[in-house]
Amino acid sequence: MRTMHIAGASILAVFASGPVHSPLADSHTFGLPVIAADLGVIALITDWTLKQSVDRDDAVPVPAPRHHDRDLEAMQTYRPGYRFWRHVFTIPNGRMAFGRAADGSLLATFPLGRNWARGADWEESSLADLLAGEPLEGGLAERRDDTALMLAQRAGPVVYHETRGTFIADGTERYGAFLGEWGAIFERFGVPAEIGLAQGLAESGLKGRIRSEAGAIGFCQWLPQNWERLQELAPHVIEVHNQTTQVPYCAAHLAVLGTKYGSLIPALSEHHAGAVNVGRAMINGDFAGGDDVRERYFLGAELTLLIRQNRPPGYREVVGGYGPRSFRYAEMVFGNTLTIAELKAAIPQERIFAMRPSRPVSFEEVASRTGLSADQIRRFNPALVNRVPARANLYLPSHVEDFGTDTAFWHLAATPEYTDVLNEFLRLDERFAPEDWHDGSVFETLRRFESRFRATGTEEGAVMAVVIAFVIGELSDGRQLEILTEVRRSERAHRLLEQGMRQRDALLRTVDDGNGTWARRNALLTTASVNLR
Numbered sequence: 001m002r003t004m005h006i007a008g009a010s011i012l013a014v015f016a017s018g019p020v021h022s023p024l025a026d027s028h029t030f031g032l033p034v035i036a037a038d039l040g041v042i043a044l045i046t047d048w049t050l051k052q053s054v055d056r057d058d059a060v061p062v063p064a065p066r067h068h069d070r071d072l073e074a075m076q077t078y079r080p081g082y083r084f085w086r087h088v089f090t091i092p093n094g095r096m097a098f099g100r101a102a103d104g105s106l107l108a109t110f111p112l113g114r115n116w117a118r119g120a121d122w123e124e125s126s127l128a129d130l131l132a133g134e135p136l137e138g139g140l141a142e143r144r145d146d147t148a149l150m151l152a153q154r155a156g157p158v159v160y161h162e163t164r165g166t167f168i169a170d171g172t173e174r175y176g177a178f179l180g181e182w183g184a185i186f187e188r189f190g191v192p193a194e195i196g197l198a199q200g201l202a203e204s205g206l207k208g209r210i211r212s213e214a215g216a217i218g219f220c221q222w223l224p225q226n227w228e229r230l231q232e233l234a235p236h237v238i239e240v241h242n243q244t245t246q247v248p249y250c251a252a253h254l255a256v257l258g259t260k261y262g263s264l265i266p267a268l269s270e271h272h273a274g275a276v277n278v279g280r281a282m283i284n285g286d287f288a289g290g291d292d293v294r295e296r297y298f299l300g301a302e303l304t305l306l307i308r309q310n311r312p313p314g315y316r317e318v319v320g321g322y323g324p325r326s327f328r329y330a331e332m333v334f335g336n337t338l339t340i341a342e343l344k345a346a347i348p349q350e351r352i353f354a355m356r357p358s359r360p361v362s363f364e365e366v367a368s369r370t371g372l373s374a375d376q377i378r379r380f381n382p383a384l385v386n387r388v389p390a391r392a393n394l395y396l397p398s399h400v401e402d403f404g405t406d407t408a409f410w411h412l413a414a415t416p417e418y419t420d421v422l423n424e425f426l427r428l429d430e431r432f433a434p435e436d437w438h439d440g441s442v443f444e445t446l447r448r449f450e451s452r453f454r455a456t457g458t459e460e461g462a463v464m465a466v467v468i469a470f471v472i473g474e475l476s477d478g479r480q481l482e483i484l485t486e487v488r489r490s491e492r493a494h495r496l497l498e499q500g501m502r503q504r505d506a507l508l509r510t511v512d513d514g515n516g517t518w519a520r521r522n523a524l525l526t527t528a529s530v531n532l533r
Contacts (some may be wrong), residue, residue, distance in 0.1 A: 088337050
């Protein structure tokens, strides 16, 4: 196992977002691959597959994630460097990391200061002479771009980004022992545990009280207005700063979006960028000739970014707020599933018990009844300051009957009623395309599932019902349909897309591998000096 060098200090996640993402959030520049080599199709990774259950002696039956193998294959085909992101999140802040775009392997890191030749840490010794006699001038961006060009000449296309390991250090140290429990919650909703946990790791560093510059809160970084709407729909009190309260809603939302697309790849992107921005990318993917939802998303994302780079007049019509972070978001999550696996293997796991008191319970009473320290109580309950509200959840390392009903549904086998409804719901992509979610075709079906989930009488069924109602509300005002219909019908949008395709075709001609297949799927790996802002 690779040693994880993570240092402790808390900063805001640059990826922080909610289900409706700030249009300004994609202003950050991401390193994109430069200069293509004559690589061929990279073989599918076989040394890692995501588990469908957490490693627990008391593991319970859960609905199996759908489409996951196809998502992994698509990620390896269209974004073969996705594993690079585990290095970004496990090396302490203060360095610029470079990796191979073809497989995500780490090539080198450099200090953000000026002396890159002296401060370089080479993962591949054969490249250690790269900067000999090549003094790097200018600021960080110039040194980064020059190094990327030199590396690409020796090692093929590269990706780069500043390291973020410090961001996750505090959270993994304090909350890493809860990964098994939170993973079991994700799986109860049909979401692969490591996908949900990797998203939480990158969004919040696993912390419950973290808040982004846009105001997004906690584990999966939803905006306050979204939590307020969920609270209006929920039968119980939602204390949003408790990760164990957030995780079921994060999981249910991913399950719903994954069902909308039949894939978690565009679902993750919608969480980050919003439905309209991903909808534009999907339209652009149709124009680019994508055959299925994954190819439509990947090709559309690529075409969207190329148009954004050129910024022709009116480009926002087909780009919207979709930018480099939106483009990289899903691969960042998939890449950090490896980080989650390493953390779980290294950190002894603890259980979380949940109780829902019918009356307010003071902090002093919790401490008196349990004998736990204040720090331990707040480790399980970051939201707890003075008291637990009536009908909210209290989390502890063991069950205390006097504190109310046991609500730790992840410790129990899923009921047949819930499992049957969930499995049927997760197959809605066989009947409805993503576009049907915007034009209202799926609304009545969603409302029936909302009622059916609620009728199961289970904790997880109630969460699914709340999230489905939330999604219906997001769709029902018709604004998403109006914007996307306008894009589909716009002559200017078509001209912009034709212009983008010509640029893409010009890039592909420079690196044809004989049949064009690999280059067609990875056009951005052929782009020289792409600098997207």
